[in-house]
Amino acid sequence: MRRRDFIRGMGAGSLTLGAAATTLSTPLGEPQFHWTMVTTWPRNFPGLGTGANRLAESIVAMSGGRIAISVHGAGDLVPAYDVFEAVSKGKADMGHGSAIYWKDKSPAIPFFSSIPFGMTASQANGWLYHGGGLDLWTEVYDPFGLIPMPVGNTGIQMGGWFNKEIRTTADFDGLKMRIPGLGAEVLARAGGHPIDLPGKALLGALKDGSLDAAEWVGPYNDLAFGLYKAAKYYYYPSWQEPATVMEAIINRRSYEALSPDLQAIVMHACKAANQDMLAEYSARNPVALQTLVSRFGVELRRFPDAVIDRLRSLSAKVLEERVSKDELAARVHASYRKFQLQSLEWAAIDDATRSMRDGLL
Numbered sequence: 001m002r003r004r005d006f007i008r009g010m011g012a013g014s015l016t017l018g019a020a021a022t023t024l025s026t027p028l029g030e031p032q033f034h035w036t037m038v039t040t041w042p043r044n045f046p047g048l049g050t051g052a053n054r055l056a057e058s059i060v061a062m063s064g065g066r067i068a069i070s071v072h073g074a075g076d077l078v079p080a081y082d083v084f085e086a087v088s089k090g091k092a093d094m095g096h097g098s099a100i101y102w103k104d105k106s107p108a109i110p111f112f113s114s115i116p117f118g119m120t121a122s123q124a125n126g127w128l129y130h131g132g133g134l135d136l137w138t139e140v141y142d143p144f145g146l147i148p149m150p151v152g153n154t155g156i157q158m159g160g161w162f163n164k165e166i167r168t169t170a171d172f173d174g175l176k177m178r179i180p181g182l183g184a185e186v187l188a189r190a191g192g193h194p195i196d197l198p199g200k201a202l203l204g205a206l207k208d209g210s211l212d213a214a215e216w217v218g219p220y221n222d223l224a225f226g227l228y229k230a231a232k233y234y235y236y237p238s239w240q241e242p243a244t245v246m247e248a249i250i251n252r253r254s255y256e257a258l259s260p261d262l263q264a265i266v267m268h269a270c271k272a273a274n275q276d277m278l279a280e281y282s283a284r285n286p287v288a289l290q291t292l293v294s295r296f297g298v299e300l301r302r303f304p305d306a307v308i309d310r311l312r313s314l315s316a317k318v319l320e321e322r323v324s325k326d327e328l329a330a331r332v333h334a335s336y337r338k339f340q341l342q343s344l345e346w347a348a349i350d351d352a353t354r355s356m357r358d359g360l361l
Helices: 047-064 078-087 101-103 122-128 132-145 181-189 197-209 219-224 252-256 260-294 305-323 327-360
Strands: 033-039 067-072 092-095 144-152 160-162 177-179 193-195 233-236 245-251 297-301
Touching: 033 047, 033 233, 047 067, 047 092, 047 144, 067 260, 078 092, 078 101, 078 245, 092 252, 122 132, 122 144, 122 245, 122 327, 132 144, 132 327, 144 252, 144 260, 160 177, 177 305, 181 193, 181 305, 219 260, 233 245, 245 260, 305 327
Parallel strands: 033 067, 033 092, 177 193, 233 297
Antiparallel strands: 092 245, 144 245, 160 233
């Protein structure tokens, strides 16, 4: 690994973690490893970019400064969607993003981010940590020289921003919509034209008519990008991304160069980051949604049941075709679906409990 400057100014396009680490009461030693992290997010973007920052800060602090990390936002060192390739080839030691952006690397990859009508955040964590999902994820990424770890989840997302109401699936005909992952394939079968753009390009594309609609994340991040300035209707639920897992991808050579205790620190920092991000979105989304509706007059709309039913049917076909010709993808799909089906009864109990609580308020 090339030695890199540990202290960098924010204007240089990276986050310096040395200054934050010096606040620890335990004196920090000279860094033994200098890692570079590249992300798919704009630098310091709320929730996603700052989640990458906090993960790096945790590793620096927990390692006592033995690992130094510079964090680079999308476009600083590599374009947003080149993160996977950059870490795989050793151009960076670590990446922070979501598997939804490199679904074409393997038919199995989308299951480790979010699939249409897939699991909730808590179900996904259960599958990954205690249902064999993480072992399968590791197997899928092994040929690329990568080690994956979940490092966050946005929870339930939104269906997207639209410049017209969606009353039937016919309203998708010719619709130019920013939507990534398998949701893009489903939209295409519904008659739409999916376009995958980085988040920072969405507002301009909606304003100039390059897009008719766009889905990004949810209220917290959508408010930060100002998407309410360019679209009137805000639809839910997120059929395409019920809960989106964020991932750390670690170059295997960089990881294996660490001592066992430093390897453990990296893994446990990822686990902590995974819980922290979901907690942040659970806290920020309600406040942001209230702001969008009450302050900026955003009109909430629910997709009609008939539209959801049609999208569900198309999604099943897309998934079936995707895994039918790939043995590993078929195994991942079987494991994913088994865990999801096992979770349904408990999820129904949780919903009933939620309804009871609602009735008491």
